[in-house]
Amino acid sequence: MSNLNNVFKNNKAFIPFVVACDPDFDTTVANIIALAEGGADIVELGIPFSDPVADGPVIQAADMRALTNKPDLTMDDVFDIVKKVRLTTAIPIVLLTYSNIIFQYGYAAFCKKCAALAIDGLVIPDMPLEEQTELKHFTDKANLALIPLITPTSGVRIAKIAQAASGFIYVVSSLGVTGLRANFDQNLADVIAQIKNVSAIPTAIGFGIHTATQAQTMAKFADGVIVGSACVQIVAKYQKMAPPYLKQYTQTMKQSIASTLDE
Numbered sequence: 530m531s532n533l534n535n536v537f538k539n540n541k542a543f544i545p546f547v548v549a550c551d552p553d554f555d556t557t558v559a560n561i562i563a564l565a566e567g568g569a570d571i572v573e574l575g576i577p578f579s580d581p582v583a584d585g586p587v588i589q590a591a592d593m594r595a596l597t598n599k600p601d602l603t604m605d606d607v608f609d610i611v612k613k614v615r616l617t618t619a620i621p622i623v624l625l626t627y628s629n630i631i632f633q634y635g636y637a638a639f640c641k642k643c644a645a646l647a648i649d650g651l652v653i654p655d656m657p658l659e660e661q662t663e664l665k666h667f668t669d670k671a672n673l674a675l676i677p678l679i680t681p682t683s684g685v686r687i688a689k690i691a692q693a694a695s696g697f698i699y700v701v702s703s704l705g706v707t708g709l710r711a712n713f714d715q716n717l718a719d720v721i722a723q724i725k726n727v728s729a730i731p732t733a734i735g736f737g738i739h740t741a742t743q744a745q746t747m748a749k750f751a752d753g754v755i756v757g758s759a760c761v762q763i764v765a766k767y768q769k770m771a772p773p774y775l776k777q778y779t780q781t782m783k784q785s786i787a788s789t790l791d792e
């Protein structure tokens with residue numbers, strides 16, 4: 530059983546996202562440790578990618594910063610970040626990466642490396658359920674969760690995706706790309722109810738969430754809240770000085786999310 534199962538027990542999870550090597554290797558290590566110290570439950574680590582289809586401008590700019598700073602960045606650099614983080618914290622980590630990166634590395638080698646670093650799961654936005662069979666063979670052996678994305682338009686596929694999921698389900702709050710938002714899909718509670726109908730798997734909502742109030746609203750019906758662009762903006766603004774600001778932001782968000790447990 531992966532660590533992810535424990536995260537959601539009597540807990541509402543805060544799941545921040547940062548991009549590996551934004552702005553550089555050492556700052557990313559420090560950022561992940563700061564997120565853990567601030568009370569993050571899982572850290573979602575993005576692998577810089579030159580053609581990130583689902584990413585909005587804030588995450589794309591982070592990918593660019595990482596690749597400009599280190600044009601020869603490889604997957605092993607990202608694994609080395611986790612290796613260094615593991616000297617300090619055992620916080621659950623999931624990688625957000627596109628399918629081609631895993632394919633290039635080799636499914637077996639990639640999953641073996643993840644297992645050795647106690648990485649808990651993968652979010653692969655461009656790999657639908659139907660294309661996961663081959664990879665799943667290796668992720669199962671490595672105790673790696675394959676975390677699917679469900680959107681408000683997943684419709685009849687929701688049950689099928691939910692039944693196959695492990696770790697948790699990433700519920701996309703609204704259509705479009707990542708980035709700060711003021712409004713979310715009206716059917717979110719309904720989407721989550723449909724998941725709960727067929728599976729006991731935890732749900733975490735992401736896309737657009739940045740304020741503590743939004744996070745609290747989402748935590749009332751989901752088991753976790755994912756925040757990407759708002760964290761990445763902190764990194765963009767403070768660069769090497771980002772860790773304490775990320776820690777402080779995490780403390781605020783976590784407190785607000787956790788307050789829904791008492792209700």
Ligand SMILES: O=P(O)(O)OC[C@@H](O)[C@@H](O)c1c[nH]c2ccccc12
Pocket residue numbers: 546573575583584588625654706707708709735736737738755756757758759
């Ligand atoms: O940035 P936002 O709107 O807070 O959303 C999280 C998101 O950035 C992160 O989970 C993510 C980064 N890249 C992605 C690609 C697809 C799905 C999700 C993601």
